[in-house]
Amino acid sequence: MRTEQAMDSNSRHLFTSRRELLKQTATGFGWLALVDLLARTTGSSAIGTASASNGEGSNGLALKPPHFHPRAQRVIFLFTHGGVSHMDSFDYKPLLQRDHGKPLPFALPRVVSATTGNLLASPWKFSRHGQSGAWVSEIFPYISRCVDDLCIIRSMYCSNSRHGGACLELHTGEDTYVRPSMGSWLSYGLGTENQNLPGYITICPVQTHGGAHNWGAAFLPAIHQGTPLGDARTPAEKAKIPFSTNADTPARLQRLELDLLRQMSQDGPQQNDLDSVLESRIEAFELAFRLQSEAPGVQDISGESAETRALYGLDDDTTKDFGHQCLMARRFSERGVRFVQVYDGYWDQHSRLKRDMAQNAAEIDKPIHGLLRDLKQRGLLDDTLVLCASEFGRTPVAQGTDGRDHNPHGFTIWLAGGGIKPGIQYGATDDYGYYAVENKIHFHDLHATILHLMGLEHTRLTYRHGGRDFRLTDVHGKVVHDIIA
Numbered sequence: 001m002r003t004e005q006a007m008d009s010n011s012r013h014l015f016t017s018r019r020e021l022l023k024q025t026a027t028g029f030g031w032l033a034l035v036d037l038l039a040r041t042t043g044s045s046a047i048g049t050a051s052a053s054n055g056e057g058s059n060g061l062a063l064k065p066p067h068f069h070p071r072a073q074r075v076i077f078l079f080t081h082g083g084v085s086h087m088d089s090f091d092y093k094p095l096l097q098r099d100h101g102k103p104l105p106f107a108l109p110r111v112v113s114a115t116t117g118n119l120l121a122s123p124w125k126f127s128r129h130g131q132s133g134a135w136v137s138e139i140f141p142y143i144s145r146c147v148d149d150l151c152i153i154r155s156m157y158c159s160n161s162r163h164g165g166a167c168l169e170l171h172t173g174e175d176t177y178v179r180p181s182m183g184s185w186l187s188y189g190l191g192t193e194n195q196n197l198p199g200y201i202t203i204c205p206v207q208t209h210g211g212a213h214n215w216g217a218a219f220l221p222a223i224h225q226g227t228p229l230g231d232a233r234t235p236a237e238k239a240k241i242p243f244s245t246n247a248d249t250p251a252r253l254q255r256l257e258l259d260l261l262r263q264m265s266q267d268g269p270q271q272n273d274l275d276s277v278l279e280s281r282i283e284a285f286e287l288a289f290r291l292q293s294e295a296p297g298v299q300d301i302s303g304e305s306a307e308t309r310a311l312y313g314l315d316d317d318t319t320k321d322f323g324h325q326c327l328m329a330r331r332f333s334e335r336g337v338r339f340v341q342v343y344d345g346y347w348d349q350h351s352r353l354k355r356d357m358a359q360n361a362a363e364i365d366k367p368i369h370g371l372l373r374d375l376k377q378r379g380l381l382d383d384t385l386v387l388c389a390s391e392f393g394r395t396p397v398a399q400g401t402d403g404r405d406h407n408p409h410g411f412t413i414w415l416a417g418g419g420i421k422p423g424i425q426y427g428a429t430d431d432y433g434y435y436a437v438e439n440k441i442h443f444h445d446l447h448a449t450i451l452h453l454m455g456l457e458h459t460r461l462t463y464r465h466g467g468r469d470f471r472l473t474d475v476h477g478k479v480v481h482d483i484i485a
Contacts, residue, residue: 061199061223063191066455071419071484072385073193074338075186075450076329078368079170080360081206081345082163085394085404086412087433088357091154092126092135095431096396104397104432112161112406113350113399119432120398123354132423139361142369148423149372149381150414151483155427155436158392158408158443163209163348166391166408169443171214173472180224180463182447183339184217185472186454187224189461193336196294198227201332202341203325204239206232209391215341219465229328232343236324241295298331311370323367330374333384347390351403372416385418385453389446396432410436413446419453421485441480448477453484 087093099105100121108116124137130148143150158175160166165175172179180188183200192199202215205228215226230239301309304327312327313319325342332340344364349356368388375381393411394404410429416422427439448458451472458477462469 061187061192061195063193064189066190067457067460068455070453070455071383072417072453073383074333074336075183075340075385075387075418075454076333076371077183077339077341078326078364078386078388079341079343080347080364080388080390081167081209081343082347082349082390083166083392083394083406084347084360084390084412085349085353085357086154086410086429087394087396087404088122088124088353089137089140089361090135090152090412090414091429091433092137093122093396093429093431093433096433097121099432104434106434108397109409109434115399116395116405117398117400119396120353120402120404124358130423132425134423134425137361139358140365142365146369146372146416149376149416151416151420151422152412152414152425153427153441153483154410154412154425154429155438155440156389156393156411156413156443156446157436157440161392161406161408163391163406166406167209167214170389170391171210172218173444173447173474178213178216178218179470180218180220180472181213181215181226182450182472183215183226183341184220184224185451185461186339186456188217188220188463189451189456190338190454192338194294196291197298197332197335197337198241198291199337200224200226200339201229201241201337202226202343203229203328204232204234204236204343205341206343206345219470220463226339226341232345236321236328239325239328240299241291294335298335299328301327301331308374311374313366313370316366318362319364319366322363323370326367326371330371330378330380334378334380349394349403350399350405353402353404375417381417383418385420385450386416387413387450388415389413393433396434407434409434415483419485421483424483426480426483439480439482442476444473444477445480447472449480449483452479 087096096119099119101118103118122137124139126135126137128134129136129144132148134147134150134152136144136147158166158169160169160175168179169175171181173182183202187199200215205212205215205226212228215228217223217225227241229241230236301324308327309315312323314323314327316323322342322344329340329342344360347357347360372381372386375384375386390411390413392406392408395407397405399405410433427441428437429435430437451458451461458471458473458479462471464470
């Protein structure tokens with residue numbers, strides 16, 4: 001009988017929960033506090049690293065060491081939603097101009113519509129710019145001044161021809177299932193330099209074509225998901241971090257409420273699978289409390305000079321909304337936010353290409369030039385990776401008389417700063433712009449390269465979920481060393 005009681009006692013100790021352990025070892029709180037302080041001051045975490053593969057570790061945003069010396073410290077992602085036509089922007093095709101109205105001289109893949117026609121020449125002129133001699137359409141007069149800072153990749157391709165699947169593929173590496181977003185992986189792997197702000201911010205995100213899954217954390221700790229500032233319907237100047245101000249409740253009372261919430265969580269029963277979600281929610285409340293001291297100042301641009309505001313196009317109704325997003329991206333980035341995403345759309349010109357694409361380009365051209373110039377002047381471009389990408393490109397053949405269909409087989413993106421070779425044009429599509437044919441780069445390769453520039457080996461940044469190790473690049477991806485300086 002005594003032996004059975006001893007076995008029962010041993011079994012209970014064997015399966016002691018974290019909360020029970022902390023209750024029974026109250027003197028250990030000092031050591032826990034010391035670990036947290038060391039993590040904050042040394043830039044490393046004793047309870048979770050970027051190479052963790054078992055899903056354990058801190059749910060917080062404390063800095064974590066990279067796998068190797070990074071070239072970039074942060075990312076600004078300019079997402080041009082809808083699919084920018086590469087033949088009308090950065091991928092000049094003389095044969096497309098020459099053969100306007102003729103049939104495509106090779107087999108036509110069906111993309112979305114079954115009613116595509118003959119070749120459609122670009123309605124805009126192209127010319128070379130900068131010392132690199134990059135071809136740029138006349139609809140980007142400001143960005144054309146920056147081509148010597150850009151790495152223009154003309155050989156991208158992806159696996160999905162629909163907006164929803166392709167958007168998920170660009171953001172998460174997976175076009176069918178819900179997976180953590182690129183920004184969430186970076187937040188999980190590296191943490192953030194500023195404990196008073198989110199590690200991942202998404203400004204005016206769209207609610208369609210994947211919606212919140214494009215910036216969600218999926219099975220990663222919830223603290224790593226993107227923090228949305230408004231949505232696509234929100235004027236950028238009114239897009240703020242939720243609950244970043246609280247005039248109704250004094251700070252001292254908020255602190256007491258949070259302390260009580262954490263105590264109730266620790267005193268309650270073990271929650272098993274819900275435990276991580278509960279702790280992440282409490283950490284989100286803690287972060288919201290801390291950011292009230294810093295976020296209002298970051299979001300207040302009244303101190304920016306008239307020259308800076310004009311640089312981003314805030315003095316023009318056409319450019320002020322996207323310009324405000326770009327200015328906020330710079331302000332958040334320089335304060336240690338790891339990943340900032342801004343949105344522009346909708347670039348889905350199945351018709352009215354000449355009118356609507358010209359309008360889209362006018363909205364972003366000056367603000368992007370202003371962002372790159374501002375980052376460079378402040379010495380931030382060297383370690384800030386700027387990515388400008390759509391979910392896919394467009395077809396060289398026409399829909400109707402003035403439109404282009406979706407094209408995942410070949411399209412263009414560009415990168416700048418953050419260890420990227422400046423002033424190069426990499427890869428190529430065929431003579432008409434349908435297929436990537438030279439130095440092809442898939443989204444998996446792009447993700448592997450971005451992680452590499454951030455000091456992370458993409459095959460080592462893993463998280464165990466559902467009995468297997470997941471990563472941003474799944475079982476794919478190669479670092480494109482040719483575009484790294």
